[in-house]
Amino acid sequence: MQTIRVNASQSYDVVIGHNLLDSCGERITQVSKAAKAAIVSDDTVYGLYGERVEKSLKAAGFEVVSFTFPHGEASKSIAVLSEIFDFLAENHITRSDVIVALGGGVTGDMAGFASASYLRGIDFVQIPTTLLAQVDSSVGGKTAVDIKAGKNLVGAFKQPKLVICDIDALSTLPEEFFIDGMGEVVKYGMIKSAGLFDKLSRHNLGNIGEILEDVIAECVSIKRDVVENDEFDTGERMLLNFGHTLAHSIEQYYNYTGISHGKAVSVGMMMMTRLAEDNGLCRKGLTDELTACLDRYKLNISVEPKPYELGEAALNDKKRMGGSINIIICEDAGKSFIKKMPVPEFLEMLKG
């Protein structure tokens, strides 16, 4: 088991290891004096792990109530958030109680936002059950729901009190979601760790399980470092968006249904690195190395739109600042920087 301390506006541990669900109650007592724990989970994850988590919480002395919602991004909405608020109020959850988010990024983001806003803020603990949530969304305190105008447009920064990553929970995760999370894992190697990128380039989907605990811990450590330097996303944290600006346009092109986020990020990283290479902004050959690495995780896919067709949608991205846009470039594996580009220059670059 590995423990990574995050020193943000609130300090907390991220514990990563095997068979942690059965001891989650005991661990939560170490960070919370709550009488009641309110589990928030989607129907799939609750069906798989809800009973074990409830049992552990009860054994540790918590009174437990559970709220479940239909799995999937469509639930990350104001409507479901409102149901969560009603549930918390009906069950007399007070400011000194705790919310336990059990599930993937959808659950963590929405339960996190509920905990940031219910009674002006109560404690919450993350128990992430997807690879993406373990390496990314459960750490760093970004919480949100989607609205019609776009994803994650309403939210808050709210750090959890504790994050419990049980690697064994990933055994039931369908492969397509595991692959999606690997897109973010490769991203961490590209932006901050040549060693991680090298490790990933020597493994594949079949044997990555052998080093998964270390890989998750390395990703969490990278995210911890970035978040500690720039919790509120005004500088270095933007590096985490490598590949994401074009990815959002690709997802939009396919109406958010034809391609998963992890695959779109992978294509976005490959496109951006090719453009960087063509413009002398990164080492020659890096795009081929990245493509070969992604191929090992079934993430080397092609999409219909060409980079220049993605420009306009990319400009609606949150990374745009007036007449310029911040793009993330990797000059080599493990070395990234933010490049502020005037919009016309960015559009010209996309033409190749």
Ligand code: NAD
């Ligand atoms: P998700 O929560 O929808 O989970 C994906 C699917 O896997 C769901 O159907 C879920 O029921 C199922 N599932 C989860 N754990 C399982 C398990 N152990 N076994 C079997 N099935 C399981 O999606 P996700 O990919 O985890 O997260 C995507 C969300 O995360 C998006 O809404 C995105 O905006 C958000 N996100 C947030 C941050 C952040 O910093 N807050 C970062 C990245 C992504």
Ligand code: GLY
């Ligand atoms: N997933 C991007 C961030 O946490 O900033």
